[in-house]
Amino acid sequence: MYKKALFIVVLVFSLYSCKLDEYSSLETPSTYSFQRNGETSVLLDSSRLLIDMHLSLDRYMRKSSSENIDLAVYENMLKNNESPFLEDGYYYSYDDLNNSDLSIWNYFVTTEEQSDEEIENGAVLGEFYLNNFKILQTLISSQGYKELLLDDKGFDIISLSSTCLMGLTQFYPIIYSNHYISPADDEVDMIWDNSSIVSGTNSTEMELVWDSAYAMLNLPEDILENDSYKYLSKENEGYYKYNYLVNSAMYIAETQEEGIIEDVLNLFREGRTAIVNNDLRARYEVFLQIQKKMSLVLALNTIYYIEEATYNIESTKVEHLEYAYKSASKAYGFIYSMSFAYDGFSACFTTAEIESFLEVISSEEGLYKEDIVIELEYISEEIKNKFIL
Numbered sequence: 001m002y003k004k005a006l007f008i009v010v011l012v013f014s015l016y017s018c019k020l021d022e023y024s025s026l027e028t029p030s031t032y033s034f035q036r037n038g039e040t041s042v043l044l045d046s047s048r049l050l051i052d053m054h055l056s057l058d059r060y061m062r063k064s065s066s067e068n069i070d071l072a073v074y075e076n077m078l079k080n081n082e083s084p085f086l087e088d089g090y091y092y093s094y095d096d097l098n099n100s101d102l103s104i105w106n107y108f109v110t111t112e113e114q115s116d117e118e119i120e121n122g123a124v125l126g127e128f129y130l131n132n133f134k135i136l137q138t139l140i141s142s143q144g145y146k147e148l149l150l151d152d153k154g155f156d157i158i159s160l161s162s163t164c165l166m167g168l169t170q171f172y173p174i175i176y177s178n179h180y181i182s183p184a185d186d187e188v189d190m191i192w193d194n195s196s197i198v199s200g201t202n203s204t205e206m207e208l209v210w211d212s213a214y215a216m217l218n219l220p221e222d223i224l225e226n227d228s229y230k231y232l233s234k235e236n237e238g239y240y241k242y243n244y245l246v247n248s249a250m251y252i253a254e255t256q257e258e259g260i261i262e263d264v265l266n267l268f269r270e271g272r273t274a275i276v277n278n279d280l281r282a283r284y285e286v287f288l289q290i291q292k293k294m295s296l297v298l299a300l301n302t303i304y305y306i307e308e309a310t311y312n313i314e315s316t317k318v319e320h321l322e323y324a325y326k327s328a329s330k331a332y333g334f335i336y337s338m339s340f341a342y343d344g345f346s347a348c349f350t351t352a353e354i355e356s357f358l359e360v361i362s363s364e365e366g367l368y369k370e371d372i373v374i375e376l377e378y379i380s381e382e383i384k385n386k387f388i389l
Contacts, residue, residue: 028273032214032265034207041202041276047173047215049100052089053080054169054245056097057104058162059087061133064140065147074133078126079105107169125168132161148322153366156329163333167298170216170246172340175294194278206275214268218247219261252304253297264293288344295341295348299387302338305331306380310373328367328376332358335379348386357382 026034034041057077063069076084080103085094105126136157139149150156192206201208254261267290274283305327312324335357341348349357360375361367369375383389 026273026276028266028270030269032269032272034272034276036197036202039202041207042211043201043203043208044211044215046102047212048091048218049089049097049102050104050169051216051218051245052092052097053077053085053102053104054162054165055089056085056087057165058158061136061158061161064136064145064149064158066145068140069133069137071130071133071137075130077104078129079103104165104169107172129161129165132157148326150322150325151366153362154325154328154368155332155362155366156326159326159329160332163330164336166245166249167333167337167340170218171249171294171298171337174213174216174246175291175340175342176213194275194280204275207272210268210272210275214272216246217250217264217268218245219250219265249297249301253300256300256304257296260293260297264290264297267293291342291344295343296387298334298337298341299348299383299389302331302334302383303380303389305334306376310376313367313373325367328361328372331376332361335361338383353382 032042057074060069060074060077073084076082080098080100083098085097088094089097135151136149139151139157143149148156149158192204192209194204194206196204198205198208203211250261250264267286271283271286271290274280274286309324309328309331312320312327315321315324335354338349338357339347339351339354357379360379361372366372
């Protein structure tokens with residue numbers, strides 16, 4: 001459904017210039033640093049622009065705790081129309097965001113090459129986020145300004161929307177970082193070109209795709225040597241840059257699967273090295289390992305938020321109950337994102353299975369239903385069984 005939206009960076013550059021004369025036998029570097037002709041060949045811009053846009057959308061929704069929010073403003077931010085960004089992101093200024101050709105909306109509806117079904121599905125997904133915003137506005141009208149606004153089923157719309165969006169705009173391109181590979185008996189056929197430099201860059205198309213997926217991790221290079229990133233408070237300037245979205249999910253996975261962050265970072269370096277060396281078989285093998293590791297990150301986070309929700313639902317303290325609904329809303333977003341979990345070229349869960357999980361916790365009384373703990377625990381057990389946890 002989203003194959004044309006996956007690597008938006010490639011759409012920006014369509015012409016090729018100089019051919020690559022030869023490939024080297026580069027050893028895997030200790031950091032994600034690659035050069036060609038004495039200059040960096042790593043380009044992270046597109047992913048970081050999209051991360052800033054996502055953070056801006058989330059930040060705007062959170063203004064609902066103290067002021068009115070405007071659907072037209074949110075839609076323009078989603079589509080990057082009419083210079084909608086008024087605040088700097090963590091990587092780029094608001095002018096950079098406004099002047100970019102990229103937009104979150106292009107993850108839903110992208111090019112004319114999509115089928116009618118893909119365009120229709122993309123539009124439905126985009127409307128899902130706009131509809132959530134409308135719900136949030138309604139909650140402000142009925143409940144006033146509050147830090148936590150819950151709908152009639154107990155869902156925190158902000159947490160649910162943001163987590164779903166993270167799954168689509170960050171986990172999806174990471175897990176599918178080179179999905180379109182068709183391994184034959186003695187060769188690997190690639191959809192991404194690795195023989196020419198893309199005009200205006202110092203990178204091949206395949207390198208751009210790989211770098212774009214790596215950048216979506218949003219992890220600082222020295223994370224393995226500097227634990228302080230894990231403990232930033234929300235008042236710290238770097239909190240939302242370094243302890244939010246996918247990198248926050250990586251920290252949570254690390255508490256349950258020690259070493260997973262180091263494994264993923266090393267794999268991305270190994271895969272990029274294989275691309276530089278034009279060792280496409282090695283790059284393919286690394287890709288499969290990244291896919292499996294990042295799918296596990298999704299599973300571990302889903303289980304984490306389900307367990308956090310069920311613990312707090314069963315607590316006797318009223319304030320824990322509201323926190324439980326927030327956790328359950330994040331769990332919903334991760335369950336949705338589990339539809340991107342792959343092992344090789346098989347989805348870990350079918351679309352029908354994911355839809356049934358979501359229906360279990362969102363139908364009728366939603367999170368307020370009497371047996372919600374049992375139903376959440378059932379989903380958690382299904383995921384544990386699938387991943388042998």
